[in-house]
Amino acid sequence: MNQKKRNKKFEELDKRYIWHPFTQMKDWLDDAPLIIEKGKGSYLIDIYGKKYLDGVSSLWVTVHGHRKKEIDTAVKKQIDKIAHSTLLGLSNVPAIILSEKLIKIAPKGLSKVFYSDSGSTAVEIALKMAFQYWQQKGTEYKNKTKFISLYNAYHGDTIGSVSVGGIDLFHQIYKPLLFDTYKIESPYCYRCSLKKTYPDCHLECADYAKSVIKKLADNTAALIIEPIVQGAAGMLVAPDGYLKKIRELCSKYNILMIADEVATGFGRTGKMFACEHEGVLPDIMAVAKGITGGYLPLAATLVTDEIFNAFYGEYKDLKTFFHGHTYTGNPLACAAAIANIDLFKKERTLQKLQPKIKYMTKRLKELEDLNHVGDIRQKGFMVGIELVKDKGTKEPYLLEEKIGIKIIKEARKHGLIIRPLGNVIVLMPPLSIKIEELKRLLEIVYICIREVTEPRLQ
Ligand SMILES: *Cc1c(COP(=O)(O)O)cnc(C)c1O
Numbered sequence: 001m002n003q004k005k006r007n008k009k010f011e012e013l014d015k016r017y018i019w020h021p022f023t024q025m026k027d028w029l030d031d032a033p034l035i036i037e038k039g040k041g042s043y044l045i046d047i048y049g050k051k052y053l054d055g056v057s058s059l060w061v062t063v064h065g066h067r068k069k070e071i072d073t074a075v076k077k078q079i080d081k082i083a084h085s086t087l088l089g090l091s092n093v094p095a096i097i098l099s100e101k102l103i104k105i106a107p108k109g110l111s112k113v114f115y116s117d118s119g120s121t122a123v124e125i126a127l128k129m130a131f132q133y134w135q136q137k138g139t140e141y142k143n144k145t146k147f148i149s150l151y152n153a154y155h156g157d158t159i160g161s162v163s164v165g166g167i168d169l170f171h172q173i174y175k176p177l178l179f180d181t182y183k184i185e186s187p188y189c190y191r192c193s194l195k196k197t198y199p200d201c202h203l204e205c206a207d208y209a210k211s212v213i214k215k216l217a218d219n220t221a222a223l224i225i226e227p228i229v230q231g232a233a234g235m236l237v238a239p240d241g242y243l244k245k246i247r248e249l250c251s252k253y254n255i256l257m258i259a260d261e262v263a264t265g266f267g268r269t270g271k272m273f274a275c276e277h278e279g280v281l282p283d284i285m286a287v288a289k290g291i292t293g294g295y296l297p298l299a300a301t302l303v304t305d306e307i308f309n310a311f312y313g314e315y316k317d318l319k320t321f322f323h324g325h326t327y328t329g330n331p332l333a334c335a336a337a338i339a340n341i342d343l344f345k346k347e348r349t350l351q352k353l354q355p356k357i358k359y360m361t362k363r364l365k366e367l368e369d370l371n372h373v374g375d376i377r378q379k380g381f382m383v384g385i386e387l388v389k390d391k392g393t394k395e396p397y398l399l400e401e402k403i404g405i406k407i408i409k410e411a412r413k414h415g416l417i418i419r420p421l422g423n424v425i426v427l428m429p430p431l432s433i434k435i436e437e438l439k440r441l442l443e444i445v446y447i448c449i450r451e452v453t454e455p456r457l458q
Pocket of ligand 1: 117118120121154155156157226261288
């Protein structure tokens with residue numbers, strides 16, 4: 001079969017058999033699918049051999065680039081030993097080595113690693129552990145069964161993680177299936193629900209959180225939060241001091257704090273974990289996405305001794321954590337994660353990232369002049385550009401205008417892959433991106449936003 005025929009066949013088969021995630025399949029079937037076959041560094045290469053810059057790290061996971069030699073080698077070496085063996089009743093070498101590495105880089109106090117295979121499962125585990133912790137801690141805590149979470153939160157797609165989610169577009173329809181949670185305001189400064197302006201607001205949203213936490217503490221097991229950046233809601237960056245305040249409130253009112261670092265972890269915000277920006281030590285931390293550098297599905301829920309000890313006891317006491325996914329601690333995935341974490345030190349990834357973050361900040365400023373760029377949010381290498389119909393009134397584009405989708409389609413023509421969140425253009429390149437590549441990425445984004453939102457000016 002010649003190349004062209006082969007490619008047509010792939011396009012046809014995709015449309016025939018695959019149901020794509022978070023995708024209206026009617027739209028998908030109307031278009032020719034873009035099919036990726038290879039990658040190298042910051043680039044993705046499609047079946048026709050066309051190269052694209054990977055502007056969203058293949059959905060927020062790629063850290064050191066595609067086909068990174070050290071990670072490739074680590075996975076191949078592990079393949080020659082064993083691909084999978086269970087952690088239920090057995091252990092394996094890469095899972096052990098990785099657990100020590102994770103605890104060494106994690107915020108202080110976290111001391112045990114519970115593996116799973118996606119961000120959603122890492123969050124489910126965190127929620128179940130927090131719940132069970134209080135049930136086993138003592139009869140006086142039996143009522144601590146509920147969760148507090150934030151509006152605009154995204155913690156994954158399984159039912160537990162959707163229960164603590166707060167994005168109506170994704171979550172509304174499942175309401176009858178979900179357990180009740182208490183919601184607190186989202187620190188979304190551009191559209192502050194309390195109609196305040198930072199810093200004059202003195203973090204009134206945190207005061208509001210305080211009133212909720214104080215009132216509900218006796219019935220609440222934990223508060224779950226995406227530290228510093230609410231990612232899927234459109235890269236909403238919390239004002240300085242907010243996270244620290246939330247941590248203080250959790251401690252004061254005796255509820256656990258779960259940090260969902262699934263998106264923010266592994267350098268994405270400029271530090272290894274976002275909690276570090278404010279010296280916050282969570283009781284439970286969920287990590288996934290960047291853990292294997294974008295190679296294989298792996299996740300972990302890290303906890304303190306205090307949590308772990310509440311599950312520790314005689315077999316007959318049934319304090320066991322009865323939870324475990326089949327691929328928990330998969331050796332291949334753990335081998336990739338070890339290599340990825342080692343690269344942070346070997347390549348001084350975080351140090352080298354700092355000038356790139358500054359460069360990004362500088363170039364993003366140029367976008368402020370565009371007529372439909374309402375807000376630009378950045379924390380490290382997590383960027384959200386919120387487009388609005390009217391800058392003065394902040395009137396949003398309607399969903400059906402598909403403004404984000406139009407812009408990312410335009411970007412493809414220029415050789416850049418990005419994926420929007422509604423009216424927000426997300427930029428999250430691999431940490432290893434070169435300055436020249438970053439320059440090109442930002443130039444393309446500028447051109448495409450202008451071309452799509454100000455067509456008359458062309
Ligand atoms: C992506 C994400 C998840 C879910 O991770 P999956 O691997 O897609 O299940 C959970 N929390 C946050 C903050 C995320 O960004």
